[in-house]
Amino acid sequence: MKQLFTGLFLCLSITLFAQANFQGKAVYQSKTTFDMDRFNGRQMSEERKKQIKDRMKNMLEKTYVLSFTKEESVYKEEAKLAAPRAGRGFRFGGFGGGTKYKNIKEGKFFESTESFGKKFLITESVEKPNWKLGSETKQIGNYTCFKASLIKKTDALDWRNMRGRRGDDKKKDSTKTQKITKEIELPKEVVVTAWYTPQIPVSNGPGNYWGLPGLILEINEGRTTILCSEITMNPSEKIEIKEPTKGKEVTRAEYTKIMKKKMEEMREMFRNRRGGNGGRRGFH
Template sequence: MKRLVFYFQIFICCSIFSQSGEIIYSAETIPIDYEKKINNDSISETQKTYLRTVLKKQPAVWYQLVFNKNESFFEQLKPMEIERRGFNLTVSKMGKGVFYTNTSQNRILHQKEFNGQEFLIAITTYKWKLTQEKKQIGKYTCYKATTSKFVEGRNGKMERKVIAWYTNEIPFNFGPKDYNGLPGLILELQEDILLLKASKISLNPKKEKIINQPSQGEKVTLKEYNAIVKEMYYSRRKRN
């Protein structure tokens, strides 16, 4: 009888780890005081009025994370026509392109287009600080983890604080964008004023998701890509 229970437990474990699935995330920006920033910008009153109108009506944007035991692929779902109109702050904060992660090869790739050229950017992993703080997201108990992301901007490097809520009840260490490496699946993530929440989780132990690694684009490191963007930016300014 004990042997039967033992084999049953092994079967359950194998079933869990052979699962693949997908998560649909809603992405939105956390409301902040835009009025002060808009008033300080050196733009016309017409432009300020337009910005106030746009920023008050920011619809959520939807993204999909597909994963199996070793790989994941993250991309924006096909936007609806209403999402294509005008400026969307959430889309701007999320950035362009798709993200691919392979944990067995310790590889994270960000495929994106810039200035008409395709790039395949190698991303390094983040160092997480795990905590015992927890909360319930749907039926899952989630734990808080934090890290920092440094983004290259026009004025140099900017630090973005990142908070992730992951559940070890779903034993896959993936998450949205290039965030991964936690003891479970990330169901909620805040990067600066950007907030992503899992709205639908589909697990399918019977059919593994096939994920194709992106291969198109010039292969560069993140440091090399930032240097290319900076050089193009300053070249444009000189021409103008």
């Protein structure tokens, strides 16, 4: 009986998605854990650790919305009004929230973002991810999801997977990690686990993830979990998906190079401030 019900539901889903003007919207909650002990946290009091974690909450816990058709999608952070509080919020390297656009049919991927007060339009060629499909299933809301996994190379700007280098780490040159700074390292690869549902036969998902025979409802990557909390099919208000056009057009490699250089400038600026020679640099 359960198999019959699932089969009927899939038939209805396929009929729904066959509509020429099909649209959908999925809301995702992203959470990243932070190991204070890997960043000299052992030398801090529990009260100080809590203060830092509270200040980092807006960076570690975010809500995103994926608006999609059968071929296109836009993924961006949900705008929200921050609660008033004393002091400054935590920011990482001047990076602002961006918009990720995918066109699966044409193989296009654009990311519109703002970093250090300058807008960039990052262009990438889209290659289908090399997913390994599994048979394991689990239920997410009303949807039956299947497991898939892949090994992903990390980006040098991927702060979510960065970690402090322990004393033992500094004594050896591991081929599995890359040195970001004297105190911070990044694994060269991470295992990504995805849970997708064929009940929504759209080859899409949050962020850069796509390429499975169904919408991805959950992603587990390193210390980050992205979980779908709400899905709306064919909302009454039409969704407008536009290809971003604003910002300096750069490739992913060019953007990474620019950001590395800017972060080095910031580190030098902070060193000068400690020595009494403060200054502020921007893009020219």
